Amino acid sequence: MRDVFYTILVVWILWRIFSSISGYKAQQKNNSTANPASQNSRKQGDTSVDYIPPVKKKISDDEGEYVDYEEIK
Numbered sequence: 001m002r003d004v005f006y007t008i009l010v011v012w013i014l015w016r017i018f019s020s021i022s023g024y025k026a027q028q029k030n031n032s033t034a035n036p037a038s039q040n041s042r043k044q045g046d047t048s049v050d051y052i053p054p055v056k057k058k059i060s061d062d063e064g065e066y067v068d069y070e071e072i073k
Helices: 002-033
Strands: none
Touching: none
């Protein structure tokens, strides 16, 4: 039982170390890309779109079949 606990503890410690290192690298990458000169190139109020969803295909009125039904009471 003690071996299982130590194994879980070591895995958890290693996971914390590697996740903090990767978080540190991501933070450095974000700081290096946040150049104030590039932010000044846009005018205030400009809009930029990062994601454009795919266009859904509409079904025309000619396609399909109309089924008439009668309500039963």
